[in-house]
Amino acid sequence: MVKEFTAAELTATGLLHTGQGARISPRAVFLPADEEGVQRPVVVGTGAVIEAFAVIHGGATIGEGARIEAHVTVGCPELGYAVGRTHPGAGAATIVGDQVVLRSGAVVYAGVELGAGVLVGHHTLLRSAVTVGAGSLLGHHLTVERNTRIGRGVRCSPGSHITSSTRVGDHVFLGAGVRTINDKTLTWRDPDREPVLVAPRFEPGAKIGTGCIVLGGITVGAQALVGAGSLITRDVPAATIAYGHPARVHGQVTR
Structure with missing residues (x-):
């Protein structure tokens, strides 16, 4: 079993480095070693806050002024079977940028990188190696699967599922309850x-728009607008308006 530490205990081992004015609850939990026994330090930046019952794994860097609310997990290693391979529980560097806010219940896996000013909503899950650009807002109860790349200034509304390896460009807006698919064969x-x-x-x-379903391999072009409840089965050209079941192009976006 991986040993748990308080902030004071981890500081005594030399594995916790805190900046001036950082505030860490004595009830926060630190797990510096991964399932393979490799220990990694934890860095907490100037003015950062870590609330009670947050769980911080080795390799995490918490930026200046970041806030980790109660019952948040940061840097959790992948362990067990997923996507054709078995993960051994190895840790990795996990970056929570300056002024990032992780709301209560969020889970951030090892290898995630969050740019400055990102906000992650309550009970949102970010799987391994996800990156999120500065200033993006991820709503509550959102699932973002492995290796997804989300750009700067993106808004992902609550209750959506972003499948693994999805690419989300800068300033994209995803409505609530959007479902994305990457598996064309349903092989398990x-x-x-x-x-x-x-x-x-x-x-x-x-x-x-809210409630859309986006099939595997689809590209939605720059500045395109897709209406709520659409089933997107083919590419949507840039700067067009599409909607329907399946979605069809019905016009052009005008500024």
Whole structure:
């Protein structure tokens, strides 16, 4: 079992480095070692706040003025079977940028990188190696799967699912309850078949309405607008208006 430390105990080992004015609850939990026994230090920047019952894993860097609310997990290693391989529970560098806010219940896996000023809502899950650009807002109860890249100034509304390896350009807007798909074969643990995983792509400035479903491999072009409740089965050209089930182009975006 991985040993738990308080902030004071971890400081005594030399594995916790805190900036001036940082405030860490004595009830926050630190886990410097991963499942392979590798220990990594934790860095907490000037003026950062870590509230009670937050769990911080080794390799985490918490930026200046960042706020980690109660019951947040930062830097959790992947452990067990997922996407065709078994993960051994190895830790990794996890970056929570300056002025980032992680609301209560958020879970941030190892290898995630959050740019300055990102806000992550209550009970949102960010899987391994997700990156989020500065100033983006991720709503509550959102799932962002592995290796997804989210740009700067993006708004992801509550209750959406962003599948692994999705690319979300700068200033994209995703409405509530958007569902993305990357698996064209629905293959699960079949030793004779490799899943065909092709994630969707949202070009800068695209806007996707509430309740849309986006199939694998789809590109929604820059500044395109997709109406609520649409089923997106084909690419949406840049600066067009599309909606329907399936979605069709019905006009052009005008400034």
